[in-house]
Amino acid sequence: MTQRVNIIKHVSQMILSLGVKSVRMDDVAGELGMSKRTLYEMFGDKEELLYESLAYLIDERCRDLSQKTKDCENMFEVLLISVHETCGNGFSSEMERRLTHNLKKFYPAVYDRIRCRHSQKGVENLKYALDKCNEDGLLDPNADIELMAQMFLLTVGNFLTDSNITLPENVSREEAFAVMAINFLRGMASVKGLQVIDQTLARQSHSKCRVQKESSEN
Structure with missing residues (x-):
């Protein structure tokens, strides 16, 4: 699993447990043991990170359904x-x-x-x-x-x-x-x-x- 995918998976779970408004870049970086600068370099801004994490959740549901x-x-x-x-x-x-x-x-x-x-x-x-x-x-x-x-x-x-x-x-x-x-x-x-x-x-x-x-x- 790449670092990018790992971040997206982590944030997708944060979204489910906390909601989109409570997801903070500082918290994401801290929980994953990385610098906030690296996070911004990878995703640009919080909105892009939210988008990719939500897209991951949707695709994950589709994968689960395909399996069933x-x-x-x-x-x-x-x-x-x-x-x-x-x-x-x-x-x-x-x-x-x-x-x-x-x-x-x-x-x-x-x-x-x-x-x-x-x-x-x-x-x-x-x-x-x-x-x-x-x-x-x-x-x-x-x-x-x-x-x-x-x-x-x-x-x-x-x-x-x-x-x-x-x-x-x-x-x-x-x-x-x-x-x-x-x-x-x-x-x-x-x-x-x-x-x-x-x-x-x-x-x-x-x-x-x-x-x-x-x-x-x-």
């Missing part, structure tokens, strides 16, 4: 497991909404860069997955894949980060997100695709019930 979906038989299954993992990990947790709020308020340039990067990679990844679904006959041949991918991610992005959205009583953001995502996939699916969706959801439900049963017995 490596044995999937088709891309619909990958997408549905992605939805399941997102909801299970509390993607729209209060901590992440606060992080987004503070980043936008105190470091708007970093916020814009991260949002742009995340949106671009999100569209690319979702379009790739949907193209694979289309090749496997899982999508309606008339579906506009690129447009649907862009619209879905735009809607989801606003939904997960907007704290002013009011949901029905006893409905979490994760539950609402799952419904949105599954309905999005159903709306684009062919008859074969709908069967794959139903089979995957049934397996997830069975697995969830089994885990809950084992947990109650222990």
Whole structure:
């Protein structure tokens, strides 16, 4: 691991535990046993360090998800497991909404860069997955894949980060997100695709019930 990557990993954990506003270059240099001058020579300023550390966190989440979906038989299954993992990990947790709020308020340039990067990679990844679904006959041949991918991610992005959205009583953001995502996939699916969706959801439900049963017995 290079020194640069080690610094980025360290700062990414500081961001998660302290928040972006509390990350100080003096503290980073002190904790890593290096001079502040060297830190500035490597990254230029705090905003660049924050950007690269946040980008690392996003990429790390993607790598973890890729590992969990490596044995999937088709891309619909990958997408549905992605939805399941997102909801299970509390993607729209209060901590992440606060992080987004503070980043936008105190470091708007970093916020814009991260949002742009995340949106671009999100569209690319979702379009790739949907193209694979289309090749496997899982999508309606008339579906506009690129447009649907862009619209879905735009809607989801606003939904997960907007704290002013009011949901029905006893409905979490994760539950609402799952419904949105599954309905999005159903709306684009062919008859074969709908069967794959139903089979995957049934397996997830069975697995969830089994885990809950084992947990109650222990």
